[in-house]
Amino acid sequence: MMLGAKDMLASFGSVIASIVFFWAIFQQYFPNHLRSHFEKYTQRIITLVYPYIQITFNETTGERFMRSEAYVAIENYLSSNSSKQAKRLKADMLKNNQSLSLSMDEHEEVADEYKRVKVWWAFGKNVSKQPTFSFHPVADEKRYYKLTFHKKNRDLIMGDYLSYVLKEGNAIKIRNRQRKLYTNNGAQWSHVVFEHPASFETLAMEPSKKREVIEDLITFSKGEEFYARIGRAWKRGYLLYGPPGTGKSTMIAAMANLLNYDIYDLELTAVKDNTELRRLLIETSSKSIIVIEDIDCSRDLTGQRKKKQDRGEDIDNIADQDKKKAMTMLAREEQDASTSKVTLSGLLNFIDGLWSACGGERLIVFTTNHVDKLDPALIRRGRMDKHVQLSYCGYEAFKILAKNYLKIDSHPLFPTLEKLLAQIQMTPADVAENLMPKTSSADADNSLQELILALQAVNQESEQTA
CATH class of the missing domain: 3.40.50.300 (P-loop containing nucleotide triphosphate hydrolases)
Known part of the structure; x- marks a missing residue:
């Protein structure tokens, strides 16, 4: 049995080698127009047998090679799926320096589902070396995402699904952006x-x-x-x-x-x-x-x-x-x-x-x-x-400031302050300043007493000018 298996592998290898050899001969010696015709008809035959459609989204677009907004939106959308499914990931620090963004590495594929229809996303890149006068030629990377889906779902995918992906991807970009x-x-x-x-x-x-x-x-x-x-x-x-x-x-x-x-x-x-x-x-x-x-x-x-x-x-x-x-x-x-x-x-x-x-x-x-x-x-x-x-500080606004500055929700001096704030006009900024601890050992009692004295001083001053 082992010998039979080895013979099968050897035969399969020979077939592959023969196909590669004849394809190389075909590419080298057949005229361009014959090759183009052959490739066109071959592609038609494959299309009849292969029931899937593929859409490629390149990273750059246009003559100025601007980064495609669709590519960025897809990258953002796939970030969550990538972290759950892909085995090889790329990690980038977001601009806010507070979290990581994960995306698929080369030759990885993740599945997605929309209205019970399954699709597949793959990440890849084409690398070509540009001729330069340097001893170290520059590699030109053209990255892309490829979407694969069954041709019977063409209308759903090209209409609703792609719109959904772009909208969700842009929303993720906004949430993660540095404001x-x-x-x-x-x-x-x-x-x-x-x-x-x-x-x-x-x-x-x-x-x-x-x-x-x-x-x-x-x-x-x-x-x-x-x-x-x-x-x-x-x-x-x-x-x-x-x-x-x-x-x-x-x-x-x-x-x-x-x-x-x-x-x-x-x-x-x-x-x-x-x-x-x-x-x-x-x-x-x-x-x-x-x-x-x-x-x-x-x-x-x-x-x-x-x-x-x-x-x-x-x-x-x-x-x-x-x-x-x-x-x-x-x-x-x-x-x-x-x-x-x-x-x-x-x-x-x-x-x-x-x-x-x-x-x-x-x-x-x-x-x-x-x-x-x-x-x-x-x-x-x-x-x-x-x-x-936005008016002067009332009692309800004061309680918010007391919680912010003093970490208290109630205090025996609160009723006194409620009466004073109902009669005396003081802005929230002035109230907050009086609640600020004046020393490292100051406590809530001291801060509230300071506020009461400040309110009484404002009241006295208004009575003198009246």
Whole structure:
């Protein structure tokens, strides 16, 4: 029996060797047109017998060899399946340096299932050496993913399945990406890594209003089909207003962390004109928050504009110690007006005109300390859809701060503070500052006593000025 098996293997090897030999002769001596005809008809015969279809997704595409977005999405999608099925994996550190991304190594294959239809993904690469003048020729690697499926499932795979893979892959890419905080210098964006720790859980805000904002944000982030159905751009405007120190900037950071969005902090005074503003808008990405802070400080965009002579009269009427500051502010406004020619109509077109539909899933957030100074056309519903007032610290907001800073949910001094906060106006920022430990040995009693004394001092000062 052993001899028979060896004879079979020897015969099989001889057949393979003969086929390779004749194929080499065929490739070398037969004309190109005969070879092409032979290969064409051979491929047709194989197609009739072989019931599977293959689609290749190359890593690079186009004349400039740009990385294919489809390839990247497939790579992200297959990362979870690869770690469960493949025996040989490649590991790469993600940009956030906090986790690993696993993908298939060369000649590996993983299976996937969609609506009870099975498909197979394989990773491979073609390596060719480019001729160079160096003693060490450069190897040109062309990597690809190959999808194999039965031809009876052609419509399902080419339609629903591939769309599903690309959508899921892009969603994974967004979840794993390193989020950024952008700012503009003229018509150019620059960025740093966004690592603000703020969250709605730690935000000092009345709980019912906080829940309302969270629900609105989540509904917006899931509303792609809704906005498409009603024929509106997938965007939403937020107006955050209230005194300084009430948490407007912190709330923007919490919004970005909740939705996993980038932030574009737009400095209007650095924008030359409306054309430059449009260029900046086009360059913003989806899943982002576009922020214009202190919109009331851009005097040419407010409805309460004053003439220069009126402003001069106002300066004459204020106290001497404040004149220098007022004159400096007036000079700065005039300088901004001369360098920036962004108009109210240009900004409105930015918010809800034709250009606002360039991209989707974006929040536009304005902040202001003086909502009464803004032009009504700027903040009407449909432009600033959600108006959120951030006010002085109430008792519920104080309890959140006490838990954040002191790690306590209750204390004998809480009733006293509840009465004081109901009568005295103090911003969450000032309350938080008074809760900060002044020494390494400070405890909750000391911090709460400090806050009570600060509230009493504010109350005494307001009574003296009344």
